[in-house]
Amino acid sequence: MGEIEFTEKQEALVKESWEILKQDIPKYSLHFFSQILEIAPAAKNMFSFLRDSNEVPHNNPKLKAHAVKVFKMTCETAIQLREKGKVVVADTTLQYLGSVHLKNGVLDLHFEVVKEALVRTLKEGLGEKYNEEVENAWSQAYDHLALAIKTEMKQED
Numbered sequence: 001m002g003e004i005e006f007t008e009k010q011e012a013l014v015k016e017s018w019e020i021l022k023q024d025i026p027k028y029s030l031h032f033f034s035q036i037l038e039i040a041p042a043a044k045n046m047f048s049f050l051r052d053s054n055e056v057p058h059n060n061p062k063l064k065a066h067a068v069k070v071f072k073m074t075c076e077t078a079i080q081l082r083e084k085g086k087v088v089v090a091d092t093t094l095q096y097l098g099s100v101h102l103k104n105g106v107l108d109l110h111f112e113v114v115k116e117a118l119v120r121t122l123k124e125g126l127g128e129k130y131n132e133e134v135e136n137a138w139s140q141a142y143d144h145l146a147l148a149i150k151t152e153m154k155q156e157d
């Protein structure tokens with residue numbers, strides 16, 4: 001695959017917006033998961049911490065951990081795309097990500113659901129600072145990361 005064009009500006013937009021959302025992890029992780037369930041109610045059954053309750057649990061460590069991972073790894077991907085023109089995830093991490101998602105029944109289409117939830121959470125968190133450029137930068141980084149995970153999942157199949 002050729003090098004991916006990801007600009008310094010895009011990298012800065014992703015980093016800056018993650019800095020803002022990071023200031024209230026409980027709030028934004030809750031918002032993120034509420035959006036996932038609004039878009040795809042059936043996704044509830046995949047997550048151990050959602051399965052047994054009727055609402056999205058507040059201050060659940062696993063819920064926060066997953067939300068943070070998605071945002072943080074997307075942000076790290078943005079940095080790698082700008083620095084190296086490609087996604088760089090350690091092989092062991094990628095294998096782990098592949099197997100966890102495969103084991104939990106995650107399908108390609110779920111990655112689109114999570115992307116939409118991520119975009120909506122950015123909108124909520126950034127308010128006036130949110131714009132199409134920010135959305136595109138996050139979307140691009142997320143798509144490349146998601147592709148790496150999906151590819152790994154297929155190899156493990």
Ligand code: HEM
Nearest residue numbers: 046047048049062069070073100104106110111114145146
């Ligand atoms: C678990 C990251 C997308 C569903 C995990 C874990 C990580 C992770 C690191 C392991 C958590 C741990 O045990 O420490 C990511 C990243 C994603 C992504 C970076 C996208 C770029 C998705 C999608 C779904 C999903 C699209 C499905 C809608 C799950 C589930 C688990 C999991 C069900 C097991 C969590 C549990 O029940 O405790 N993910 N994930 N993930 N992920 Fe993802």
